[in-house]
Amino acid sequence: MIKLAGIDVGNDSVKVALDGSNEPIIVPNVVAPGYDRHILQEEDSPLKALDVVIQSPKLSKRNQRYFVGLLAVENQDNTELEETDNKALSDQSLVVALTALAYAGVKAESASSSTFSGSDEVEYIIGTGLPVRTYAKFNRTFEERLVGEHEVTFLSTPQLRNRRVKVIIRRAIVSIEGAAALYHISTYDSLQIRDEEVYYGCIGVCEIGALTTDFPVVKRMSIDNQFSTGEQMGIATYLDPIMRDIEDLYGYRFPSRAKLVQRIRQRQFTIQRIGEGQADIKPIVDQYFSRAAVRIVEMIKKRWNKYPDIQCFYVIGGGAAALKPYLLEAAGSIRLRFVEDSELQNMYGYLKLAKSKSSQPSAI
Template sequence: MAKESNMKETQLVIAVDNGNSFVKAAYENIDQTFMFPNVIFQSDIKRKVILNQGSPIENLDVEIVSPAIPEGAGRNYHVGVLASRNARAQSIVGYRAAQMKSQRVETLITTLTAIAYAAAQKHAQDIQNGVKKLRVDVQLGIGLPIAEVGEAALFEEKLTAGIHTVQFKSTPEYAGVVVELDIALPDGVNVDNVAGIIDIASEKGNSLANKAFGVADLGGIDLDIAFFRPGLQLDDYTSTGFRINLNDIVTKIRKDFNTAMGQEYLSSDVNVVERLVHKDYEVRWQGLVKGSIADIANLHLSELAREVLDRVLDAWAAAPEAEEFLFIGGGSAILSPYIKELDRQGHPLRFDTPELAQMRNLRGTFRSLATALSPAQMEIASAEADKA
């Protein structure tokens, strides 16, 4: 059977971190990354596009056919930035936050979209030259929170059972392109918190491997707490996980501010998260400053920070040999100033840099994946990336 002239077979090495606020991915090498808001919007109505312009990642309009997505969940989705523009978009809050990450349909949709986008980016020149279909042999690295380790086998089965098809609809540059994904997990399913430590410990001159320490991975929903003995040995007995629902707090901040102003100046939780991370509290509307979210944010985040600190200190009491405690994850970039202020006793708390905090699990997962793959597999992926 003749090979389709507009089809290309390829390989992709990619790690995906489905954070509760943002989905992050690194493909082909640890520094080739992208991210988009963890928001989806199901829509069977054809998107009206006047000029099909703009960045592909800001206009992820996809149709997904997958054996892992149950009937009734739909096929057509706006994902990330494009979805966040719709007031009815589905963020991971409320009853969705109560579900396990491994059981949420949203996790599969965003993961498959991220992989398809990475494949299209890798072969952007081929697509420009007329390729309309990519058949991709995917080597995937992905993780779950500590509390969901028991779900790893079922989650892996969803990803590896059968072929997943993602078609870009109105996405600029890739409209009409079909991406078929055959996924393997050479490293199995990682533990998010442990992955973050792998990255930190890999830094030149880092001394974590020589001591006992604790680490908290602060996400939009989960607080994962792990303790390590010298030699980076995970203490399974004292490691634990909790729900903190930072995403719900972000929603409250947005709604409380809009109510106080009497108008919906903040239309999405994504916008609030970006303001909190960058400490950009002033809200402008039509060129004028309409107010600040600082006071409302301080009220809600101080209460949450107190709960997080209490959880950490209680867990630390069960592993008192830990010499220090690290905070990583996107939530730590938001809560770190509040936790520092509340810790009156001066515990040796360490906070990751805001630029790296939310990327630690992704980077550690990619490192672990690269280690699991043979040098030949990594070389093939790298060579393909250079040709594309």
Template sequence: MAKLAGIDIGNDSIKVITDGSYKPLIVPNIITPGYDRPIFQEEDSALKALDVIVYSPALKQNNRRWFVGQLATELDDSYELEETDNKALSDQSLIVALTGLALAGISGSEGAAGGFAQADEVEFVVGTGLPVRTYAKYHESFEARLVGEHEVTFLTTPQLRNRKVKVRIRRAVVSIEGAAALFNLATHENLQVRDEEIYNGVIGVCEIGSLTTDLPVVNRMSIDNNFSYGEQMGMAVYLDAIIRDVEDTYQYSFASRAKLAARIRNRDYTIQRIGEGQVSIQPIVDMYFQRAAHRVAELIKKRWKKYPDIQCYYVLGGGAAALKPYLQEAAGTMKLRFMPESELQNMYGYLKVAKSRMNQAGYAEAVT
């Protein structure tokens, strides 16, 4: 029986939820080549030390060892996606996504005692998505890369040492980022309508990610082809600028955007200067986030003027959570709607869209 999963393959992190579970699995979208690492004390969570070998027919380089997610954020030679990367074609995003699915697929099951001699097998129908500007051209090739049989072997990962997992993806349902989040807000878990205004209205969405900002317009739960729009701009450019300014001003280096983003998420702006005490980087963060908020507010205003029938604008995504107070100030009299856990709304929406498609296609009996 296939498990139904929603997976948001974000440029900053991969977020996975399986049908019936209540806690999503979040893996930073960051990797670095793996090696035999010294272990003085084993980590207390598999997520803290994802050390894997990944095989997939869609990968250009197979059977390579990678440190994935949190383990990679600590290393200076880690890879984070850049504006020129396309997540539909990215090997890095596929490596992190397959690692996340393998982990989600075996969560709660007994560990394999026989090392490589025994392989777990997990089968999925997945819902996922792409940015507005990428969707039309790449959603079919993205789906083809996901569907099939893949393999993830955990090496020094605690609780999963030497455990091999075959990940079969039976079907991938690809939606548009932001629109899927709106579908989640409009419906209950059983897919019945929860919010009539969203479900039957003309709603604008501004979904702020790491590398893209998507502005789909959804009319009665259908994407408007003429007015939906995307910008190749996200939070990464501002996080990179903050990292540079902090390094130039205080000689303090963040190993990755993910490290800085975690600090900002926890509102921990204090850094330790070598031999010089502590200092707050909040003024630098405020300066760049105000600039980001002003740019996003102008994007929304321009789209709203082009399509005045839009009833309201929902601001979602990880960038919405980070920019909320700055956006509320930049928006002036323009009323914007924010939601709790905005960075998870796409993931929940992808799961519901996949469930809806499976129900329509009559596959419900084959999916758990």
């Protein structure tokens, strides 16, 4: 049975939603070289120890072992995507995406069945997306890299040890980040229109990711080719100097951006210094996030001035959730719209696009 999935291959994390499931799966887009682990106590969740070997004709290195997501976040040899990386071409993004889809598939199967073998097969039609500036040139390439047969073998992962999963992607519908989120905001799960103002209007979107900030202009649910644009800057542009300043001032080193983002989301701004001292990193975060907010609000103003027909601006994405109080302060009298679970809006939009396209022929 073919599953429908929305997958947001973000530069900070990969997020997956399956049709009919209420719980999204979120895996930090961080990998590290895998090796035999010395396990003193098994983790209480598979997501905490994604230890995989991936076989795929779309990867430059085949049959490689990787620590993925949370297991890689604190590994000193981990890698995170940089501004020069293109997620449509990135092996790392494909590794994390296939791992997340394999886990989502077996999790759904085990929820509906009490027995399973050491080998599974999951088939998908997926919806996904790319930034505005990447989409035109790379959407077909991204689609071709995703579609096909891949194999993920979980090694020391708890509850999935030595389980092999064939991930078959029958079709990938690639859309534009930000625009997909707007589709989700304006429709019900049944795909009927929920918000006519948004669905039929001329809406600006500011989608703040880790490495990119996209400004699609959506008119009656169609992308405006002339006025939609994107910038090669995101929240990571400011996370990196925050980490450097903390290390320089306090000697405390965050092993990855993902680790810092975890603390910011949990509002845990106190770090433990060597010995028994502590330090408050909030002033450093405030300094950089305030600068980020001013820059983003200026970009929104420029978009609105160039195209005054825009009725309203939605600010979404993982960066929007982190920067919201700073953006509101920087915006002053300019009203910006925010939504709950901001970082999940694209993922849910991709799932709805997969649902709407799945009954149509493959030529899209």
